[in-house]
Amino acid sequence: MATTRSSAVLVSGTANTAKLFVAALAFTGAYVGFSAYDTASSAPRPTQTVTLSARELPITSSLSPRTSQPAKAGKVSVSALPGSDTGCVKTFVARSVVVNPDPDRTVMYDWRLARWSADTHTWRTYFVDYDGFAGDERTVDWRPRISANPGWYRIELNVEGTRTVKSDRFQVSC
Structure with missing residues (x-):
């Protein structure tokens, strides 16, 4: 029975690790996406030339x-x-x-x-x-x-x- 318990603990530990790994990936993806959006929205707008005549x-x-x-x-x-x-x-x-x-x-x-x-x-x-x-x-x-x-x-x-x-x-x- 000692082997079965070790396997169960190992399997549940691996499942928790996998969940934490997926959560970390989701957070990193969201952070990178937000940073890219923020950088894109702060880019200077192209200038427009206006010519005046009298x-x-x-x-x-x-x-x-x-x-x-x-x-x-x-x-x-x-x-x-x-x-x-x-x-x-x-x-x-x-x-x-x-x-x-x-x-x-x-x-x-x-x-x-x-x-x-x-x-x-x-x-x-x-x-x-x-x-x-x-x-x-x-x-x-x-x-x-x-x-x-x-x-x-x-x-x-x-x-x-x-x-x-x-x-x-x-x-x-x-």
Whole structure:
């Protein structure tokens, strides 16, 4: 009987060992599979190249500084600066004549680039430039740059002690 008991213990020990071996293989397979999934999901996604282009829809006359209409008091003329279209950057030239109500004093004025907000249905100041001069009158110009921000714009000239003069609106596409 001693032989039978030894055989039974040996057989049951082998069965337990086999079960532990199968369980270890299952665990190892699950670990390797999870590691491979984690590595695959953390791989960087391929990059996608996007090309931007700008297109101007003219609202005012052709605006070359040499061929634009003469500047007038009470009117702001705007034109695109030729050759300024590099990628999605556009430079504009705004011109007007400022008449100093008191030629013995310095008159201050500011240019504002305003952008139309479709959310609030108002013109919002995009950026401002300040200047001034002493004398009777002067033809003034300003060269704002719009970079990668499509929309409707206008340029406003505010002269100290007078009303604000606004250009026609123009669209920048990119």
